[in-house]
Amino acid sequence: MNQVTLQIEGMSCGHCVGQVRNALARLDGVQVRQVKVGEADLSYDPETLTLTEIVEAVKRAGYEVQDAGRAA
Ligand SMILES: [Cu+2]
DSSP states (O other), X not given: OEEEEEEEESOOSHHHHXXXXXXXXXXXXXXXXXXXXXXXXXXXXXXXXXXXXXXXXXXXXXXXXXXXXXXX
């Protein structure tokens, strides 16, 4: 599993957090670790899906990923 932290633009409240969490949790191969306003920590299986697909899922939920850096 790869760990990644997404910096997400457009989130402002608990509703946004729920939307992003749901969008991520629906993806096969993704384990959501923490979602807060502006940021999502997750693990994903690179053999199941790519980081690009994860970013696209966040976009479809209505938010922009500013940065998808590897977590330390
Ligand atoms: Cu909101």
